[in-house]
Amino acid sequence: xxxxxxxxxxxxxxxxxxxxxxxxxxxxxxxxxxxxxxxxxxxxxxxxxxxxxxxxxxxxxxxxxxxxxxxxxxxxxxxxxxxxxxxxxxxxxxxxxxxxxxxxxxxxxxxxxxxxxxxxxxxxxxxxxxxxxxxxxxxxxxxxxxxxxxxxxxxxxxxxxxxxxxxxxxxxxxxxxxxxxxxxxxxxxxxxxxxxxxxxxxxxxxxxxxxxxxxxxxxxxxxxxxxxxxxxxxxxxxxxxxxxxxxxxxxxxxxxxxxxxxxxxxxxxxxxxxxxxxxxxxxxxxxxxxxxxxxxxxxxxxxxxxxxxxxxxxxxxxxxxxxxxxxxxxxxxxxxxxxxxxxxxxxxxxxxx
Amino acid sequence: xxxxxxxxxxxxxxxxxxxxxxxxxxxxxxxxxxxxxxxxxxxxxxxxxxxxxxxxxxxxxxxxxxxxxxxxxxxxxxxxxxxxxxxxxxxxxxxxxxxxxxxxxxxxxxxxxxxxxxxxxxxxxxxxxxxxxxxxxxxxxxxxxxxxxxxxxxxxxxxxxxxxxxxxxxxxxxxxxxxxxxxxxxxxxxxxxxxxxxxxxxxxxxxxxxxxxxxxxxxxxxxxxxxxxxxxxxxxxxxxxxxxxxxxxxxxxxxxxxxxxxxxxxxxxxxxxxxxxxxxxxxxxxxxxxxxxxxxxxxxxxxxxxxxxxxxxxxxxxxxxxxxxxxxxxxxx
Numbered sequence: 292x293x294x295x296x297x298x299x300x301x302x303x304x305x306x307x308x309x310x311x312x313x314x315x316x317x318x319x320x321x322x323x324x325x326x327x328x329x330x331x332x333x334x335x336x337x338x339x340x341x342x343x344x345x346x347x348x349x350x351x352x353x354x355x356x357x358x359x360x361x362x363x364x365x366x367x368x369x370x371x372x373x374x375x376x377x378x379x380x381x382x383x384x385x386x387x388x389x390x391x392x393x394x395x396x397x398x399x400x401x402x403x404x405x406x407x408x409x410x411x412x413x414x415x416x417x418x419x420x421x422x423x424x425x426x427x428x429x430x431x432x433x434x435x436x437x438x439x440x441x442x443x444x445x446x447x448x449x450x451x452x453x454x455x456x457x458x459x460x461x462x463x464x465x466x467x468x469x470x471x472x473x474x475x476x477x478x479x480x481x482x483x484x485x486x487x488x489x490x491x492x493x494x495x496x497x498x499x500x501x502x503x504x505x506x507x508x509x510x511x512x513x514x515x516x517x518x519x520x521x522x523x524x525x526x527x528x529x530x531x532x533x534x535x536x537x538x539x540x541x542x543x544x545x546x547x548x549x550x551x552x553x554x555x556x557x558x559x560x561x562x563x564x565x566x567x568x569x570x571x572x573x574x575x576x577x578x579x580x581x582x583x584x585x586x587x588x589x590x591x592x593x594x595x596x597x598x599x600x601x602x603x604x605x606x607x608x609x610x611x612x613x614x615x616x617x618x619x620x621x622x623x624x625x626x627x628x629x630x631x632x633x634x635x636x637x638x639x640x641x642x643x644x
Numbered sequence: 645x646x647x648x649x650x651x652x653x654x655x656x657x658x659x660x661x662x663x664x665x666x667x668x669x670x671x672x673x674x675x676x677x678x679x680x681x682x683x684x685x686x687x688x689x690x691x692x693x694x695x696x697x698x699x700x701x702x703x704x705x706x707x708x709x710x711x712x713x714x715x716x717x718x719x720x721x722x723x724x725x726x727x728x729x730x731x732x733x734x735x736x737x738x739x740x741x742x743x744x745x746x747x748x749x750x751x752x753x754x755x756x757x758x759x760x761x762x763x764x765x766x767x768x769x770x771x772x773x774x775x776x777x778x779x780x781x782x783x784x785x786x787x788x789x790x791x792x793x794x795x796x797x798x799x800x801x802x803x804x805x806x807x808x809x810x811x812x813x814x815x816x817x818x819x820x821x822x823x824x825x826x827x828x829x830x831x832x833x834x835x836x837x838x839x840x841x842x843x844x845x846x847x848x849x850x851x852x853x854x855x856x857x858x859x860x861x862x863x864x865x866x867x868x869x870x871x872x873x874x875x876x877x878x879x880x881x882x883x884x885x886x887x888x889x890x891x892x893x894x895x896x897x898x899x900x901x902x903x904x905x906x907x908x909x910x911x912x913x914x915x916x917x918x919x920x921x922x923x924x925x926x927x928x929x930x931x932x933x934x935x936x937x938x939x940x941x942x943x944x945x946x947x948x949x950x951x952x953x954x955x956x957x958x959x960x961x962x963x964x965x966x967x968x969x970x971x972x973x974x975x976x977x
Binding site for chain 2: 606613
């Protein structure tokens, strides 16, 4: 099936739709909506549906799409053997994608299908355009929760985004080639892309009237989001300087503990209060020890960075421009080497550990 | 065919300096009779720097432009330039015309004399006294003291390195100020020579006082890392010594107290347990460190092989005339 797709003229747009546990009732209808929106662009595109885990019901309904629909769009369906998470599903889809522009779309109603074209147009001035559902409905609590999340992300990364949960994104191929995502990181693609020096813009998209999620999120989701913030915090701030972070926290813990110990010692020696029945001693020694442990962790981190520093490049070269030695050709084309750093992916993994 | 020397120049919004920079480098290096290339690294400039360098490169095939997608800072710019350079000797210098390319010949002469790293010393520095020179002097004393590499001017970008050495030195964070200190792991021969220093002609300095705090932290990191990389277990074991001592005292006191009065003191015994367990965890961390070092790609013997080379391998650079004050410094053990 994939071969059949490859044989046709290569599309300039690849649309990837990961289908996870949460998805619209009628995927085929949703795909139809998106296609209607994409058709207005007038560029050939392929549609890649990635089923994250075995989903026989959806697979059957999607199979109908595989037939000729007209409009020049190809549909590919990739089934993963077990649920790997949305980011992994995206990457699986990306591996099959041939377009120069990659569009990811959510498998449930978030934005109106007719708005998708706006995203692609947003790429004219950027490398990554992310959708922002606006104007947006939602209960007051939901708005509060959303704002809190994005404000925390903004304070950690220094980048203000408003709707990281929106699955509609358009990007140039290079973005995904340089950033490898896994787990739940798809939400943070804009943050990571910005860090790699890509230009990111937010595009306001009309929210789909069916984008209602009334059941509320399980506690597990909240915990995951908080951990996500933590991950991003480390990815962005301290991957290169572990000792700066661990050393700071460790040193302050150590100092508090040491002051407490000193006070206890003075109390014992000067005021002759016996030390043996003071639980504060436990607390202070715990703090001292904790401080040292944290510092040691920072040192270990520093050791990892130091011994791998030649693999981890903390910069991205956009181009090396070297004009050939022969000055005979007046209109010589610059030998521009676009650098796709393979090492960078490994580096990203190292960082996440 | 690789050139004899590569001159690496990081640029960040230096549209005024680029052309004079290129002209002075060419006029200074061409008479030396060596082949050379100039690697301009654009650190995400927002002005016309890139277009200008592109123009220069079109006319002069010896010019290479490495372009960053955004601003990353001076160290990554240096690192990228060094990685792209193909010369046997790499000269780094600032892109703001404060260094004088006429000094390159003197640097090369020292490399030719067998030194691995030659560091410039801006002996009559043209900067503000209070905000730049005095903090810099203190920082340099400190760096020299801590790293054991007595260089008087770490902040001077004008330096020359043997390419095979500098390409192996890990450069990250804001380490460009400490390259000689980092390189001292390899035990190179370092020379320091006086270089000219000009006042800024265009634009203003992009580096302020706020960096001192970072310098101090980086310094600490280098010191610890350089001293313990090869033997983390030993280093961590040293950390555990005071902990074990405290634990022993606490346990001893508890036993004595118990034997004399028949009462157990929970806080003191508990503290002993805490310190003992922490010592064990630290030892385990040291073992982990050994593993990390084993799996890493950094080897000490690799460094020693970089500087220990047959004396016949010399770069042919014609002798220069002129006042050269050279002080040979070797890292203290």
